[in-house]
Structures are given as C-alpha cells and as structure tokens.
Amino acid sequence: MRFDVLTLFPETFSLVMKESIIGRAQEKGLIEVNAVNIRDYTRDKHRKVDDYPFGGGNGMVMMCQPMFDAYRAVTEGLQTKPKVIYMSPQGRVLTQKVAVELSKEEHLILLCGHYEGIDERIIEELVDEEISIGDYVLTGGELPAMVLIDCVSRLVPGVLSNEGSFSEESHFNGLLEYPQYTRPAEYEGKQVPEILLSGHHANIQKWRSARSLERTRIKRPDLYENHIKSSEGKI
Numbered sequence: 001m002r003f004d005v006l007t008l009f010p011e012t013f014s015l016v017m018k019e020s021i022i023g024r025a026q027e028k029g030l031i032e033v034n035a036v037n038i039r040d041y042t043r044d045k046h047r048k049v050d051d052y053p054f055g056g057g058n059g060m061v062m063m064c065q066p067m068f069d070a071y072r073a074v075t076e077g078l079q080t081k082p083k084v085i086y087m088s089p090q091g092r093v094l095t096q097k098v099a100v101e102l103s104k105e106e107h108l109i110l111l112c113g114h115y116e117g118i119d120e121r122i123i124e125e126l127v128d129e130e131i132s133i134g135d136y137v138l139t140g141g142e143l144p145a146m147v148l149i150d151c152v153s154r155l156v157p158g159v160l161s162n163e164g165s166f167s168e169e170s171h172f173n174g175l176l177e178y179p180q181y182t183r184p185a186e187y188e189g190k191q192v193p194e195i196l197l198s199g200h201h202a203n204i205q206k207w208r209s210a211r212s213l214e215r216t217r218i219k220r221p222d223l224y225e226n227h228i229k230s231s232e233g234k235i
C-alpha cells in the first residue's frame with residue numbers, strides 16, 4: 001500500500017514515518033510513505049503557497065497552482081487515479097470501520113492543509129473524500145495524516161506480527177478491549193485475576209467478553225447501544 005502525502009513539512013513525515021512499526025513495514029516493502037513538498041511546485045522566487053482569502057477574513061488560504069502541480073507530479077504516468085483524501089475538520093470522522101475500509105485501497109494521496117485551509121477548487125477538482133480525526137482544529141493536516149497512515153497501515157496484512165489479535169481489539173468488534181495483564185502474577189501485593197492463570201480458555205473467553213461489555217457500557221454507552229442493537233438482529 002502506498003501513501004503520497006502532499007505537505008508543507010515533508011521532513012516531519014519522514015522522521016515520524018520511519019520509526020517503529022511503520023518504518024519496519026516500509027523496509028519490508030508492505031507500505032510506502034512518500035512525502036511531497038508542495039513548496040517544490042511553486043513558480044515564484046519566494047516559493048509562495050498561500051494568499052489572502054477573497055472576500056476578506058483573517059488567515060491565509062493555500063493556493064491552487066502549487067497543489068495542482070504537486071498532485072500532477074505524483075499521479076503522472078499512473079494507470080488508475082488514486083483515492084485523494086483531504087485532512088480537514090469538516091471531514092467524515094476516522095473510525096476503526098473507516099480505517100478498515102481505507103486499508104483495502106492500493107494507493108492513497110493525502111492532502112495536508114494549513115492556515116485556514118485550501119482553495120475550494122482543489123477540493124472540487126481533486127479531492128474524493130475529506131476525513132477528520134476528530135472534532136478539533138489543528139494548525140495543519142500533517143498530524144491527522146500521520147494518524148490515518150498509522151491506523152490504516154497496521155491493518156495491512158504482514159505489518160503487525162500478531163495479526164490474529166484484531167478480532168478482540170478495541171473498536172474492532174465494536175466494543176472496548178478487556179483488561180490486559182502480564183508477568184509478574186503479583187506486583188506490590190496486586191494480583192492478576194485468578195481466572196487468567198487458570199488455563200481454562202473457555203472461561204477466560206467468557207470473563208473477557210464480560211469485561212469488554214461492562215467497560216463499554218460504562219465508558220462508551222454509545223458504542224454499547226450500537227452493540228446491543230446489532231446483536232439483537234442475530235440469534
């Protein structure tokens with residue numbers, strides 16, 4: 001899976017994206033993350049990428065020409081047009097379900113805006129979908145793009161060594177994850193729940209499901225409601 005990220009801060013990307021799991025996945029050739037500097041596609045000596053908004057108002061807007069040219073450079077010679085996602089507060093909120101959907105794509109282009117956003121003609125012409133990582137405003141789309149790359153990449157087969165774990169993972173089955181423990185069995189007088197040391201897998205499974213339901217009901221009643229509704233349909 002390939003991500004081309006159009007950004008004003010490409011070096012930020014390469015630093016974060018070559019670390020840990022994503023870095024290893026790149027070495028294994030499972031994913032590629034390519035940061036493109038929008039400023040490299042400016043045509044003036046000041047390498048201008050933004051300008052004042054028509055109609056007035058505070059802040060600056062990212063101009064068409066550098067973004068269009070950067071996009072054309074990235075897509076030149078490609079057989080199929082990759083899906084273009086614009087990271088914006090107005091986008092569809094990124095959930096695990098959306099991440100699973102996006103992990104099926106072969107090639108994604110992510111546009112990172114700055115200032116007050118980008119010229120609307122870029123969105124009309126190039127953007128397939130706007131995605132938000134949550135209802136808050138950041139100084140740029142770079143962090144949202146990194147969040148998207150992280151949560152989508154870990155779903156690409158081979159990226160995570162313990163792939164089997166997806167089914168119990170938080171938000172994967174619509175519930176929050178059960179509590180996790182590891183050695184030692186007792187730490188400063190605090191015990192690990194007996195059941196987990198029993199080796200009785202059926203009971204452990206039951207205990208974990210009960211914990212997942214209980215903590216979802218308490219921490220995320222909205223998810224709990226959805227889960228109840230969706231299981232009503234099933235026998």
Ligand SMILES: CN(C)c1cccc(CNc2ccc(C(N)=O)cn2)c1
Pocket residue numbers: 087088089113114115116117118131132133134135136137138139140141144
């Ligand atoms: C209108 N405006 C301020 C604006 C418009 C577009 C992009 C940006 C760049 N900042 C971002 C980007 C995404 C998110 C998110 N929630 O995913 C939060 N902030 C700001």
